[in-house]
Amino acid sequence: HKRRVLTPMIIREILFYGLQSPQGEQLAAFVTRDRHHARIADVLRHIQTHFSEPLDISALADIASMSQSSLHQHFKAVTNASPLQYIKAIRLHRAQHLLSDSQLSVSEAAWQVGYQSLSQFSREYKRLFGDVPSRVVGSVLN
Template sequence: MSKPYQQQLVELARLIHPYTVNEGVNSTELPSLSLIRESDITEPIFRLNEASFCIVVQGQKEMLLGQERFQYGSGSYIVATMDLPVSGQVIEASPATPYLALKLEFTCSEILEIVQHTRLSPMSNDATRRAMYVSKTSPELLNAVIRLAQLLEGDAEDIFMLFPLFKKEILYRILKGPQGSALKQMAQEGSHTYRIRNVIEHMVTHISQPVRIEELAELANMSQASFHRHFKAVTAMSPLQFIKQLRLQEARRLLMSQAVDASEAAYQVGYESPSQFSREYSRLFGCPPMEDIKRLRGSMY
């Protein structure tokens, strides 16, 4: 890592440090931008990861998508091209040098607008890419992120005028990056990735409804065999593994945030059998639902 590049990272850390007063995720005045701080190694955190770009400024993190691990640290970034159920764990952090990261969410329409108004060539429909990847941040991309972070110190007019421009530049440079084709595929209507993304949106919004692979394949305009193959290529999971992760993570959220018992949470996310729900919950999170929630609530204090 060159000295100028290191100085860029130090400057980015300086810019975001005053806005990460709380541990965990800190919202900002900039739309779709959040800042993350952890002063110690964390346990795995399960959540639905939105379509986003996240650059690590200090520390190191590991993300698990299905059985695929992504490890990234200072000067690297991770992109999720669509909503994905993941678990993430900070693996390098300390009070003196906390884990610091900047996360920028985006939409399919924002990507499509950039592709349509530049000379970035679309990818072949046959090139099915993983919906999550890690890459090294180029100096040009890092400069764009620093300019965006400087708006944290700006006024409302600066944010209104400049934030959309700086966000567009960041997305443009990601698209030009070595793995930008995965992002192009997400926005290219008719591509396998585009159709899988539409199915995932349907699964997220209809989480409690019965899952029928033939109906999902029809929604994707694919044969069942082709749908299963491309779904796993994009998400690193089969459709049934994916919906199970979605349901269990949503059930855990309900148990933490609402006064519901395990049976009610299971019903709300589409389980007909409370015993099956409890078994699968224990397999994913390490212990039965109410024991897990008690442990999580205890760790908050």
């Protein structure tokens, strides 16, 4: 019983002295960075699972327990993309996979990955892949 009570106190004391040391600033940055990375990992898992659903930054910030600006900053540091850019890329890569591996039409693939507008989907698809999505369907069927 004593060990269960004392262990957390000893750990806190070690951390306290570590943070007070000359390397304390580096230790604090490391601990904070890891905590932020874990929160961003939670957001990434959520995006991977729910990419075809409407996703907004405020909901993602809530998942990370961060403000929207903090989420944007830490997300970009981890992924090198903003949350919206990342969501678009996930959706477009999944659509490319659907178009090349199935008999889905462009509009069906766009809808399945969460796009509400076919013209927006086609525009963003061409911007990312350099070609129109209908050409992927055509190359599979021929």
